[in-house]
Amino acid sequence: MLFKKLGRTFSVALCVAASAVMMGSVSAADYPDRDIKVSLHVKPGGGTDTMSRLVWKHAGRLTGTNFIVQNYPGAGGQIGYTLLSQAKPDGYQLGAITTLSIVTHELTRKGVTYSLKKNFRPIGRVVLDPSVVVVRADSPYKTIEDLIAAAKKDPGKINWGGTFLYGAHHVHYIMFSKATGAKLQYVPFDGAADSRAALLGGHIDVGSGGVSEYAALAKEGKVRILVVGGGQRYSALPDVPIYKDLGYDIQVGSNRGFAVPTGVPEERIKYLDDLLAKVVKDPQFLEEAKKVGIAATISHLSGKEFQTYLLKLQDLMREILPPEKLVK
Incomplete structure (x- = not known):
């Protein structure tokens, strides 16, 4: 009698376990259903x-x-x-x-x-989109060295726009400032579209953003990318230096x-x-x-x-x- 009860109990347990497995597999297979x-x-x-x-x-x-x-x-x-x-x-x-x-x-x-x-x-x-330093095509800053020299001459006068405070492009500025000793005024925006529009509209002097966000504009001659914050040169812009080329230990994106x-x-x-x-x-x-x-x-x-x-x-x-x- 005891063995019969144990047998029935074991059979029920197996059925429950099998049902659980089947329900689990059906649940996984049903995702997503909306x-x-x-x-x-x-x-x-x-x-x-x-x-x-x-x-x-x-x-x-x-x-x-x-x-x-x-x-x-x-x-x-x-x-x-x-x-x-x-x-x-x-x-x-x-x-x-x-x-x-x-x-x-x-x-x-x-x-x-x-x-x-x-x-x-x-x-x-x-x-992984390396951050760049970018200016309008008519900017007086032809190279990153030009920008550094101008910023050191008049600390805080030149403004640098990018996305959120302590986002990638703000941290780019912080790293840039620490490495070069140049002081600019950082202006945060709620997104790359806004900071890019501000740069093109002449409301900021310098911008930072992802290389993918400015590469096409650089090809069209509307902006000039001064430096790329990646570990190697960007394939679509082979003539634009990375920080390592200039002697700075900066990688950010x-x-x-x-x-x-x-x-x-x-x-x-x-x-x-x-x-x-x-x-x-x-x-x-x-x-x-x-x-x-x-x-x-x-x-x-x-x-x-x-x-x-x-x-x-x-x-x-x-x-x-x-x-x-x-x-x-």
């Missing part, structure tokens, strides 16, 4: 916006899923990041994350409710990728991670990436690789940023 929203913390028109729309357009083509890209600019990216961090962790809301804002917000801003480590799970990096809020099921994170890896190798995506000027900056990292990279970068920023600017 639209997925993609939040951007920047205004339309900049490098992050362009990259994101292109990536999820082709992700939709490859999967049949509708990815809805929405802009939530403001407060230097804080509005968009807050929305993403507080989203339901079901895999139907993901968002762009970029450096250095995703790394420095919690270090430099009081009242920030999110943490890179606690609230975000990266699903991959798509682009914008990492652009995506994350979901912490708590999304692992199988859904893997689905999105694998999808990004597939998109960045897709011939149709790469062909269109060439047309919009981002192909040369594509530098894919998996979600785990991107997370490790970002956390190490955050530790570095704690060392680089002025102590008085760090939130106590």
Whole structure:
């Protein structure tokens, strides 16, 4: 009798376990079964916006899923990041994350409710876009040495515009100033489209942004790129020096990728991670990436690789940023 009871119990347990496995596999297979929203913390028109729309357009083509890209600019990216961090962790809301804002917000801003480590799970990096120093074509600064000399002659008189305070392009200025001793006035904008328009309109003297955001304008003769903050010369602009060519130890740029809020099921994170890896190798995506000027900056990292990279970068920023600017 005891063995019969044990046998029946064991059979029931096996059925329950099998059902759980089947339900789990069905659950994973059923994702996604509706639209997925993609939040951007920047205004339309900049490098992050362009990259994101292109990536999820082709992700939709490859999967049949509708990815809805929405802009939530403001407060230097804080509005968009807050929305993403507080989203339901079901895999139907993901968002762009970029450096250095995703790394420095919690270090430099009081009242920030999110943490890179606690609230975000990266699903991959798509682009590493070196930051450049750029001027209008009619600027008196023909080289980076011209700019340094002028800034040293009149400290604080020349203004330098870029994106968010303690974002990639502001940190570019900080590193530039420390390395050269030149002092300019940094002017922050809520996105690359705004800072680029300000430069072209003559409202700022110098700009910094991703090389992909200015390469086409340089080719058209509308701007002059003085230096690229990458580890090697940009293939589309082979005559433009990098800092190493000039004797400065500066490398800085914008990492652009995506994350979901912490708590999304692992199988859904893997689905999105694998999808990004597939998109960045897709011939149709790469062909269109060439047309919009981002192909040369594509530098894919998996979600785990991107997370490790970002956390190490955050530790570095704690060392680089002025102590008085760090939130106590």
